[in-house]
Amino acid sequence: MKVKWKGTVGLIAMILMLSACGKEEVKEVQLGEVARSIFYAPLYAGIEKGFFEEEGLAIDVTTIPGGDKTMTALLSDGVDIALIGAETSIYVAGQNPNDPVVNFAQLTQTDGTFLVSREKVENFDWNMLKGTTFLGQRAGGMPQMAGEFVLKNNGINPQEDLTLIQNVDFANIPNAFASGTGDFVQLFEPTASIFEEQGMGTVVASFGEELGAIPYTVFMTKESTLGDKELIEGFTRALYKAQNWVYESSATEVAKAIAPYFEDTDLALIEKVVERYRDQASYAKDPIIDENEFENLLQVMKEANKLETDPDYTKLVNRTFAEEVVK
Structure with missing residues (x-):
């Protein structure tokens, strides 16, 4: 089951606005998230603060509960980008798909x-x-x-x-x-x-x-989609702006920005959760997926007897875009 974000009207309005300003090449990006969570605050803040809009991207977020279902949506072209645990890409890599899934930007860096x-x-x-x-x-x-x-x-x-x-x-x-x-x-x-x-x-x-630090939730896409460098670089640049904004702004400001995504949650509670996640640095401070953190992830999987292959970091992770925007 897919749960659509209720901001579709706002998405359409934004596209029309950009077109009226002469920016005709607005790219709509279908993004599937594994859950709706304050844990993902930088993503929602990036959309609400217009960082993706500045890159000519209209982000349409769909909540697809379950890592397997989110990955299926990505592999079947139901979404362009998936926000999901990095371990899911490791499971898929063992199946040797024709169009491999690649992790390109990190959103959270601790367990939530x-x-x-x-x-x-x-x-x-x-x-x-x-x-x-x-x-x-x-x-x-x-x-x-x-x-x-x-x-x-x-x-x-x-x-x-x-x-x-x-x-x-x-x-x-x-x-x-x-x-x-x-x-x-x-x-x-x-x-x-x-x-x-x-x-x-x-x-x-x-x-x-x-x-400790691991690439807990990351943005991933198929290798063929990485060929659209303008899309991936723009997306990653907007994400980095959002990551900086979430840490530089007050918890109150962050809570107000992401409140439309949590209509049934009290604003004070959202603020409390944002502060709790920021205090323990759960939100990644940049989109680079660090190799040492990736190794920590593999160690966790090995301990759980869930690592049936020997994953190659260089094939599963593309840090080109993240490193470029951080420069």
Whole structure:
């Protein structure tokens, strides 16, 4: 199922406006995002602040829940660019497609999930998870792999030291926890903060801070699309402007800019989440996909026994455009 961004009217208006100004070659870009999340704030800010417009690009965002579905949309030409976890491109690379998928710009550089405890915890220690029921993310996805990696680094064996639940669909994890499943849960924002505000749980740790830097969410496209250098360079330049703006502006300004994408979320909550993600540097500060961070990603996948090939960074990542705009 595809969930279209409600700003289509604004998109059309922008195209008409640019045409009226004499900029006739406006390129509409179909972008598929794996989720609608404040974790992706620089993308939405870039659209709302007109950075993509300045590059002659009209970005039409479609939310396609599930990494496999987003990747399918990219491979079938349903979208031009996909915003998804870098691990997905590694899975596809093992299938040797005729038109390989290439990662070209990074949006987030840490895990975006938080550990939420059902009960209030004083002086949290990871050993407190032993003997409890932990409601994790979907098996094989980066959130779950990162979560298990962090648990192991803190002396917790996910298969032996606790009861690990990972068969709940991504969209239903919050509801499962709210209905009484699990003592601890791994949640993205703003759900983690909403649970805190409603007294349903307490954020006790950040998987992003524990895991360190990895190319968690990146923009990728097919190799053939990279041939449109004007498109990819313009997109990457707009993204870099947005990344700078998100860190240079106040959390209040950022929250106001991206609020149209979260109509049912209180502005103060959006601001809180933006600040939390900025404080732990979850938003990448430039679009370059660093090789060392990529190796960290591979290590997480190896630990989860999900790496069946020996990925070649030079084939999976094209940093030409990102390096050029950062100059």
